[in-house]
Amino acid sequence: MIIPHPLLGPRDSQEFTYLGDASLIERPDWQADNAVDQFHDYLYLRDNPAGAHRELWFHEQGDRSWLVVTRDTVTHEIISAELARDVAKAKGRSK
Amino acid sequence: MRYSGFRVLKEALTGHKGWKPAWRDPAPKPHYDIVVIGGGGHGLATAYYLAKVFGKANVAVLEKGWIGGGNVGRNTTIVRSNYLLDGNEPFYEFSMKLWEGLEQDFNFNAMISQRGVLNLCHTDAQRDAFRRRGNAMRLNGVDAELLDTEGVRRMAPFLNFESARFPIKGGLLQPRGGTVRHDAVAWGYARGADERGVDILQNCEVTGFRIENGVCKGVETTRGFIGAGTVGVAVAGSSGRVMAKAGMRLPIESHVLQAFVSEGLKPLLPGVITYGAGHFYVSQSDKGGLVFGGDIDGYNSYAQRGNLPVVEDVCEGGMSLMPMIGRAKLLRMWGGIMDMSMDGSPIIDRTDVEGLYFNGGWCYGGFKATPASGWAFAHLLATGTSHETATAYRFDRFRKGLMIDEKGVGAQPNLH
Numbered sequence: 001m002i003i004p005h006p007l008l009g010p011r012d013s014q015e016f017t018y019l020g021d022a023s024l025i026e027r028p029d030w031q032a033d034n035a036v037d038q039f040h041d042y043l044y045l046r047d048n049p050a051g052a053h054r055e056l057w058f059h060e061q062g063d064r065s066w067l068v069v070t071r072d073t074v075t076h077e078i079i080s081a082e083l084a085r086d087v088a089k090a091k092g093r094s095k
Numbered sequence: 096m097r098y099s100g101f102r103v104l105k106e107a108l109t110g111h112k113g114w115k116p117a118w119r120d121p122a123p124k125p126h127y128d129i130v131v132i133g134g135g136g137h138g139l140a141t142a143y144y145l146a147k148v149f150g151k152a153n154v155a156v157l158e159k160g161w162i163g164g165g166n167v168g169r170n171t172t173i174v175r176s177n178y179l180l181d182g183n184e185p186f187y188e189f190s191m192k193l194w195e196g197l198e199q200d201f202n203f204n205a206m207i208s209q210r211g212v213l214n215l216c217h218t219d220a221q222r223d224a225f226r227r228r229g230n231a232m233r234l235n236g237v238d239a240e241l242l243d244t245e246g247v248r249r250m251a252p253f254l255n256f257e258s259a260r261f262p263i264k265g266g267l268l269q270p271r272g273g274t275v276r277h278d279a280v281a282w283g284y285a286r287g288a289d290e291r292g293v294d295i296l297q298n299c300e301v302t303g304f305r306i307e308n309g310v311c312k313g314v315e316t317t318r319g320f321i322g323a324g325t326v327g328v329a330v331a332g333s334s335g336r337v338m339a340k341a342g343m344r345l346p347i348e349s350h351v352l353q354a355f356v357s358e359g360l361k362p363l364l365p366g367v368i369t370y371g372a373g374h375f376y377v378s379q380s381d382k383g384g385l386v387f388g389g390d391i392d393g394y395n396s397y398a399q400r401g402n403l404p405v406v407e408d409v410c411e412g413g414m415s416l417m418p419m420i421g422r423a424k425l426l427r428m429w430g431g432i433m434d435m436s437m438d439g440s441p442i443i444d445r446t447d448v449e450g451l452y453f454n455g456g457w458c459y460g461g462f463k464a465t466p467a468s469g470w471a472f473a474h475l476l477a478t479g480t481s482h483e484t485a486t487a488y489r490f491d492r493f494r495k496g497l498m499i500d501e502k503g504v505g506a507q508p509n510l511h
């Protein structure tokens with residue numbers, strides 16, 4: 001699989017390590033009343049879709065940036081790749 | 096008698112026209128007491144034990160394709176009960192005991208071959224961990240032997256003992272481990288269940304659940320609605336997809352695992368050998384092919400085929416452990432979808448929907464579990480309570496911190 005790195009262009013997926021569903025960016029608020037439930041769901045439950053999947057890849061053998069890659073889990077086709085940083089910022093996070 | 100030497104001779108002389116299918120192809124009934132979704136090893140074993148042990152005959156197995164087309168027909172057929180943790184070991188040993196009596200039990204030749212499973216170690220720390228695991232196995236009444244380098248050499252003189260980087264320091268041997276003809280397991284259970292009245296419905300994909308007021312009333316399928324008192328889901332790699340139709344998210348990710356088989360060679364390997372310093376394990380089939388594999392590819396997948404980096408990784412492992420295989424030709428390679436759970440251990444449990452039960456999270460080790468999984472799931476479906484060896488396989492173990500994490504890597508399914 002070739003990942004279209006937003007800064008470095010097409011890179012072999014072997015240069016990356018895989019973390020999983022991009023929802024892992026959205027860490028729950030530990031002070032919420034139902035923090036235990038939220039953390040259980042955050043840490044252990046997955047949508048695990050057959051089809052388009054947004055997921056985190058770390059460019060370990062490259063520029064060490066985190067990417068959010070949208071990939072089809074049925075065909076392995078890579079649809080897009082964004083910097084995880086940009087995704088987080090777009091959601092209102094500071095970094 | 097349906098099968099005999101005389102019958103083979105007779106059929107040979109009459110053009111093999113007298114053989115009949117080994118199980119029926121019935122039309123779905125409008126309602127069953129128990130519906131099992133998934134005609135893999137686990138679903139078929141569940142139906143078999145439901146009928147045979149728990150006296151339930153009004154049972155159907157719903158399979159979206161043909162039985163045995165999923166992981167039960169794709170795995171590398173290794174069976175063993177060499178686990179460390181208490182939540183696992185009694186369950187897998189129960190399974191091993193069922194394997195040992197299975198051919199007599201369902202009267203089908205599953206070619207169960209207990210030639211031993213040998214895990215190699217390459218460092219002192221690894222040997223310590225093996226000693227601990229071997230002791231834990233023995234405390235659970237399971238056979239385990241710790242071999243030193245010479246012990247390994249006697250069993251497998253062809254391994255690369257001279258490797259400076261990964262010297263073979265010994266191994267943990269489970270002599271009762273081995274391999275089983277995987278297709279025959281599916282067929283044996285299917286025939287045994289069918290004979291006892293279970294309807295095996297192929298080309299019958301479950302497309303939804305009918306849930307009213309929190310109670311599961313049956314399933315929507317490509318062959319129409321089928322009512323059920325109790326529904327058990329055993330769809331392995333498709334777990335996430337199917338349970339989403341009941342509105343559930345699972346502690347499971349689907350990943351692809353590849354396997355490989357070489358051309359047939361003369362008898363070479365004494366049993367199953369696993370490399371402790373790379374991702375490679377190997378056994379030899381009765382036809383002579385080397386059956387081998389390694390790790391999952393490592394990213395979510397429903398593709399039933401993998402990518403080349405893992406092929407390279409597995410072959411490198413093989414070459415580093417037993418360089419003599421370098422000239423063997425590869426015949427086939429394929430992939431299957433693994434239901435990788437968050438702690439590497441399975442789930443056999445009820446769900447929040449009344450009458451809906453779940454069996455999954457088998458990772459790449461569910462073939463060996465087939466008999467015990469079927470028995471324990473049948474126990475749960477028939478009695479509403481967990482089998483004594485499967486009490487730890489609950490959904491709420493993640494919430495309660497009672498993970499059964501053999502590898503100790505946490506909620507990172509691609510590392511289990």
Ligand SMILES: Cc1cc2nc3c(=O)[nH]c(=O)nc-3n(C[C@H](O)[C@H](O)[C@H](O)COP(=O)(O)OP(=O)(O)OC[C@H]3O[C@@H](n4cnc5c(N)ncnc54)[C@H](O)[C@@H]3O)c2cc1C
Binds near residue numbers: 137161169330433
């Ligand atoms: C390459 C490879 C090597 C492996 N090696 C080993 C090994 O050496 N030892 C070991 O113990 N384990 C091994 N495994 C793991 C083992 O094969 C699985 O854990 C086990 O087979 C899963 O249970 P099953 O047999 O019931 O699954 P499956 O045979 O996959 O059965 C699930 C069935 O559910 C059906 N299904 C899915 N969705 C629906 C639906 N909506 N409606 C109806 N039916 C549906 C599927 O078509 C499928 O037939 C390996 C797996 C692979 C892929």
